[in-house]
Amino acid sequence: MKKAAFGFYIVLTIALLIWGYYQAIYVAPTDAMQGELFRIIFYHVPSASVAFVFFAISLAGSIGYLSFRRGNPAFAQMSDAWALAGAEVGVVFCTVVLLTGPLWGRRAWGIWWTWDARLTTTLVLWLIYVSYLLLRRFAAGPQMQTLAAVLGIFGALDVPIVYMSNRWWRTQHPAPVFGGSEGSGMDPSMVPAFLWNMGAWFAWGILILALRYRVERQQQKIAASEAQQALNATI
Amino acid sequence: MDEKAILDHQFVVAAYTITWVVQLGYLAWLAFKWRAQKRAANRSARKAR
Numbered sequence: 001m002k003k004a005a006f007g008f009y010i011v012l013t014i015a016l017l018i019w020g021y022y023q024a025i026y027v028a029p030t031d032a033m034q035g036e037l038f039r040i041i042f043y044h045v046p047s048a049s050v051a052f053v054f055f056a057i058s059l060a061g062s063i064g065y066l067s068f069r070r071g072n073p074a075f076a077q078m079s080d081a082w083a084l085a086g087a088e089v090g091v092v093f094c095t096v097v098l099l100t101g102p103l104w105g106r107r108a109w110g111i112w113w114t115w116d117a118r119l120t121t122t123l124v125l126w127l128i129y130v131s132y133l134l135l136r137r138f139a140a141g142p143q144m145q146t147l148a149a150v151l152g153i154f155g156a157l158d159v160p161i162v163y164m165s166n167r168w169w170r171t172q173h174p175a176p177v178f179g180g181s182e183g184s185g186m187d188p189s190m191v192p193a194f195l196w197n198m199g200a201w202f203a204w205g206i207l208i209l210a211l212r213y214r215v216e217r218q219q220q221k222i223a224a225s226e227a228q229q230a231l232n233a234t235i
Numbered sequence: 236m237d238e239k240a241i242l243d244h245q246f247v248v249a250a251y252t253i254t255w256v257v258q259l260g261y262l263a264w265l266a267f268k269w270r271a272q273k274r275a276a277n278r279s280a281r282k283a284r
Contacts, residue, residue: 035240037246043254103250107242204258211262218272218276221276
């Protein structure tokens, strides 16, 4: 039953991604100002949204680990696995944002990159979570998870700064399309394509987040089993 | 199609391709890790026996 539900979810996600692509390329009208180039928004913005949500999951996992590591170690390990999965999949989506953004910028502004507040804070966010992953990969010992959780919490503080950066400061990056000042927004004919792609990328993100979580839980079980075997061998 | 439209189209194709390369590359890495882990788990189980 569980396998069937998972299979159905995979099929649904693939269907959503295909439908989202069709909507973005063939259904959404060409933008009056930017022409075809505007279609990058259908991958760029959903990727940023998914990255933000997954960094929030990582934050929740990090807080959960720090709160329960003494009282409820089993729950703390689960929280830690969510923290890692959220950070890693968030980095994947943030990488997409940082690669598709300059492509859009090169054609729209004539430059690949500028050190404005939105771009710089996004790069800093990516660097913080890459350092989080490197810490988890190379640090050893019982304190590694605690240090990673602390870094994960500090890293998440950058998310609202990235989100608000083009509201607080004048940036080369355009003002927010949604939730911006008066007059902002998207032409209603483009909204369905945008929402389909938002749904599709969230579905894909949840899928790989669940897979990453499962892999990490399995890793924890192997590590615990090996530790137990080593302990048995010494007795 | 004028030159601007062709270039715009190429940039859109590049952005979509990069997105898929990153996402599918990560999925492949995850599958590789999963397979390696399964082998490690089997080895560990055999050792325990």
